[in-house]
Amino acid sequence: MNIQFDSFEIVEEFNCSVQKLFNAFTDPVIKREWFADGAHSVTHDTDHYSLDAQVGGKEIFEFTLNDKTPVPGLKIRMESECLARMDEQLLVFQSRMSVHNNYVSATNETFEFYERNGKAVVKLTQQGTYLEGSDGPQMRKNGFAQLFGHLRNYIGG
Numbered sequence: 001m002n003i004q005f006d007s008f009e010i011v012e013e014f015n016c017s018v019q020k021l022f023n024a025f026t027d028p029v030i031k032r033e034w035f036a037d038g039a040h041s042v043t044h045d046t047d048h049y050s051l052d053a054q055v056g057g058k059e060i061f062e063f064t065l066n067d068k069t070p071v072p073g074l075k076i077r078m079e080s081e082c083l084a085r086m087d088e089q090l091l092v093f094q095s096r097m098s099v100h101n102n103y104v105s106a107t108n109e110t111f112e113f114y115e116r117n118g119k120a121v122v123k124l125t126q127q128g129t130y131l132e133g134s135d136g137p138q139m140r141k142n143g144f145a146q147l148f149g150h151l152r153n154y155i156g157g
Contacts, residue, residue: 004130006137013119016155021120022088022113024151027054034154035147036061043068047075053091057082057111075100080109090114097134104134122148 024030025031026049036049048062059080063127065071084092091111097104107128115119124144130136135143 001132003132004134004137005124005128006130007127008137008141009126010124010141010144010148011121012124012152013116013121014152014155016120018088018113018115018120020155021122022091024155025111025122026051026085027051027090034151038154040148044076053082053085055082055085059093077101078123099133102133103131105130107140137148 016031024034028049030051030053036046043066044063045066046061046063048060051057051059055058058076059082063076065074066075069070078094078095079098080093082091084090090113092111093109093111095105095107095109097107105128111123112123112125114123121125126140126144128137128140130140
């Protein structure tokens with residue numbers, strides 16, 4: 001079995017308040033709009049999305065890849081649990097991804113929120129274990145970079 005371990009950081013600035021940026025990660029309606037239905041809508045069909053961003057709460061995202069991908073029909077489930085939360089400062093999630101009910105990765109994501117030079121900043125630190133059949137660390141990092149681009153468009157800056 002091929003197993004990869006990796007960690008990475010991404011720091012992104014947004015032209016909004018820290019409160020607005022934090023809400024984009026914790027409000028289930030807003031996050032569904034930019035994350036599940038927005039960022040993924042070109043290549044994925046959302047089967048289910050829910051978010052409870054309180055400590056102990058879960059984020060569940062189930063989707064099916066469509067015909068604009070090399071593997072149409074592939075069903076993916078991402079399930080995360082919120083381990084820590086400090087409003088407008090910090091979110092920590094422990095996440096698992098499965099493909100056709102087989103786990104392919106386990107990750108810890110820490111999102112730090114702060115202001116710098118009048119802009120809201122999110123710093124993501126991800127530590128992951130990628131099992132056979134996963135997208136791998138580079139694809140995951142690229143995916144987060146794309147997600148932050150969608151979030152920037154959604155927020156307006």
